[in-house]
Amino acid sequence: MKLPIAFSPGFGVFETLRVENGTAFFVEEHWRSLLESAKTLGLSPKIDFRHGSLHLPKEASGKWRWIVGPREEKEFFEPLPIETKRGFSLEISEVRVGSRNWDSRLKTLSYLSHFQARLSVNADEAILLNEQGHVVSGAMSNIFFVKNNKVFTPSLQTGCRNGVIRQWVMSQIDVAEAHFGPETLQAADEIFLTNSWIGIKPVVRFESKILKKGRITTVLEGLLADTYSLLKKLSSESGIRSQSFNQGREELSDGAR
Structure with a gap:
């Protein structure tokens, strides 16, 4: 139809x-x-x-x-001024998204459930769960967590969006895609959020748990900053003021990466 x-x-x-x-x-x-x-x-x-x-x-x-x-x-x-917040607080929203719904997996103009989720918590960002109770993403971000030096993120099958910075992180380090509930985050050593505007930001509070910015989050923040700097340099030199990260990867392999 x-x-x-x-x-x-x-x-x-x-x-x-x-x-x-x-x-x-x-x-x-x-x-x-x-x-x-x-x-x-x-x-x-x-x-x-x-x-x-x-x-x-x-x-x-x-x-x-x-x-x-x-x-x-x-x-x-x-x-707009570039986001300067050093760390984000994070809480679970009661708003649910469907693992097969377009408004969960895509950036559609029907973004109301995401805004509802963010407004429903007393934190900088809200965690969205799907109909099975699995963590999907933040309302406006993708989410990663670190446990025993291993990095995890929700599988695309949960309904999360395959964001550009999510893809960049997974091009830099080994990341396991998984289905997990919010209780898993309580045991995490590090949690960080990604989207194209904020880049990579550590979570400093999840519900009542206080976290510190960890080593892996710090390294990734630095790598992304180096990538931004390289792309600005390439754009300035070539006269083309936009680049994809793939166009800068060979140079990064000998330097920032």
């Missing part, structure tokens, strides 16, 4: 890119993610948003958003 074109509330997808000093990060990865999400909804973007990177404000930092719907496609840049 086709949805009516004249009235399609919340029917569309979006991507949010981090822009720092005029350079948009991981453009190719975000473009691929947008295409995959749009295809799931039966949409086919006609605008190649990647070309807009050449017109971003040269010295500005903020969020660059791409939006695709059945009748409209648009982009806009929102100047």
